[in-house]
Amino acid sequence: MKTNRKLQIDVIGEEPECTGFVKCKIYIDGRSCIFWTTDANYQALMYDGVFIRNGKTRDSAGVINTTRTFIEEE
Numbered sequence: 806m807k808t809n810r811k812l813q814i815d816v817i818g819e820e821p822e823c824t825g826f827v828k829c830k831i832y833i834d835g836r837s838c839i840f841w842t843t844d845a846n847y848q849a850l851m852y853d854g855v856f857i858r859n860g861k862t863r864d865s866a867g868v869i870n871t872t873r874t875f876i877e878e879e
Contacts, residue, residue, distance in 0.1 A: 809877040810834050816847065816860065816870035
């Protein structure tokens with residue numbers, strides 16, 4: 806029986822040594838992987854409404870923005 810995968814992206818923030826890039830974590834069925842995207846891409850995704858927060862404050866886990874949980878459809 807195939808289960809539908811779940812995906813979510815958290816934005817961790819900018820790193821001083823990587824100007825112009827934003828550090829993110831993608832979760833697929835609970836497994837996490839860190840990746841970087843450009844600040845321009847992040848701003849475009851915020852404009853498109855992909856992220857659900859304003860990106861100005863960190864939560865208790867240190868996350869400044871996140872997506873809804875996306876569930877794969879068959």
